[in-house]
Amino acid sequence: MEAPHVPVMLDEVLDYLAPAVSRPGALAVDATLGAGGHTEALLKAHPDLMVIGIDRDPTALTLASERLRDFGDRFVAARAVYDEIPDVLAAHGRERADAILFDLGVSSMQLDRPERGFAYAQDAPLDMRMNPDDHLTAEAVVNGYEVSELVRILREYGEEKFAPRVAKAIAAARSQAPITSSRRLADLVRDAIPAAARRTGGNPAKRTFQALRIEVNGEIDTWRAALPAALDALAPGGRVVVMSYHSLEDRIAKHELVRRSVSTTPAGLPVDLPGTEPTFRILTRKAHRPTQTELDRNPRSAPARLRAAERVATSTGEGGDS
Ligand SMILES: C[S@@+](CC[C@H](N)C(=O)[O-])C[C@H]1O[C@@H](n2cnc3c(N)ncnc32)[C@H](O)[C@@H]1O
Incomplete structure (x- = not known):
């Protein structure tokens, strides 16, 4: 094995x-x-x-x-x-x-099991709880946090330079319909990041997903x-x-x-x-x-x-x- x-x-x-x-x-x-x-x-x-x-x-x-x-x-x-x-x-x-x-x-x-929702490369529900009995999920953070709180966690936990842009894009998207899938989140993060910055540093959604995981699991x-x-x-x-x-x-x-x-x-x-x-x-x-x-x-x-x-x-x- x-x-x-x-x-x-x-x-x-x-x-x-x-x-x-x-x-x-x-x-x-x-x-x-x-x-x-x-x-x-x-x-x-x-x-x-x-x-x-x-x-x-x-x-x-x-x-x-x-x-x-x-x-x-x-x-x-x-x-x-x-x-x-x-x-x-x-x-x-x-x-x-x-x-x-x-x-x-x-x-x-954990990363390789799509159903846990940790991975930005696969489509899955936005979960990210290490302990499935915990209450807070990534979906609740993405759809429920104030924009200023999203900016803070994206900056501190994701070291995301474009935190305000990403947070605003999340707010705009969720006002249309709740964000429930990792694919939709990964796509909107990519679109929020300037094209020039997208060319380096791997998948642009990586930092947002890391920030959410750290927040969800405290x-x-x-x-x-x-x-x-x-x-x-x-x-x-x-x-x-x-x-x-x-x-x-x-x-x-x-x-x-x-x-x-x-x-x-x-x-x-x-x-x-x-x-x-x-x-x-x-x-x-x-x-x-x-x-x-x-x-x-x-x-x-x-x-x-x-x-x-x-x-x-x-x-x-x-x-x-x-
Ligand atoms: C990087 S992995 C450890 C890998 C391990 N050293 C090995 O060789 O297989 C980290 C593990 O710590 C667990 N973990 C993370 N935060 C934790 C916490 N606050 N309390 C207990 N376990 C935690 C995760 O669920 C995950 O299984």
């Missing part, structure tokens, strides 16, 4: 997590299980490791659980949103994890809440790897990791005051990008940026960050 999703920067993920997940009885959380590619490689490489795999998409959980069946009780699937990591750990009788992996965004399995707000909670749940010596595909997500990761990797002792004092020492050590001076070999093999990896950090034990022997 063809792989449903090619795991991105797999070697780097394995290398960065190895010191933490090779400890006896180690527990890792794969916060974005998807097709389970990273988890499968981790379980194969570390025979004593247990992984809890989280996803909000029930279809992903079913497929990944099937793929990982041979690992028995070394793998557990949890349907949750990744800002619930502490609750998921508690539900399994654990407080801390040795490693946490975030591979943010959408999986190829991805940025969830990520802002999820990373601090995850870092607090790491055991001393534990490691986190974050792969993001959007500059906003990467900025949030960078900021939070830097914040925890510097001392909060007031400047000028010769030593760190107790309780102000850095609690994390950043392992990636700059974000890593996929190699050319990986890009040739898997063009969808192109936007990925990887950052990694390790929780250090504080002078009290704990990793407290509160």
Whole structure:
């Protein structure tokens, strides 16, 4: 069977997590299980490791659980949103994890299923929910949001230079008839973008679809809440790897990791005051990008940026960050 999703920067993920997940009885959380590619490689490489795999998409959980069946009780699937990591750990009788992996965004399995409505290249209802039990759909955003709100999400989440033009075109179209199909939306976005700008940068609807997906799934707000909670749940010596595909997500990761990797002792004092020492050590001076070999093999990896950090034990022997 063809792989449903090619795991991105797999070697780097394995290398960065190895010191933490090779400890006896180690527990890792794969916060974005998807097709389970990273988890499968981790379980194969570390025979004593247990992984809890989280996803909000029930279809992903079913497929990944099937793929990982041979690992028995070394793998557990949890349907949750990744800002619930502490609750998921508690539900399994654990407080801390040795490693946490975030591979943010959408999986190829979601993109390649037309009925999910993520793809601009296929005609489908405008849905885009990762969790089909959630209420907000792309159709509701496109037909219900004020033009100013549409402009904001197109700019912030889609990095769309022509956000006002696209938002106005959406407003004009929906005043004729509700926009319910991805084809109609993709066509009107293309027509709203100046011809000269259409010639570069791939399908002009790509940025609008990305913005809608991020809005529908509340991805940025969830990520802002999820990373601090995850870092607090790491055991001393534990490691986190974050792969993001959007500059906003990467900025949030960078900021939070830097914040925890510097001392909060007031400047000028010769030593760190107790309780102000850095609690994390950043392992990636700059974000890593996929190699050319990986890009040739898997063009969808192109936007990925990887950052990694390790929780250090504080002078009290704990990793407290509160
Ligand atoms: C890029 S894929 C992960 C691919 C996976 N690493 C692999 O190798 O197959 C991202 C997954 O995270 C899930 N996801 C996105 N946001 C989530 C959230 N806030 N909570 C839980 N899962 C989320 C998506 O449903 C998707 O299946």
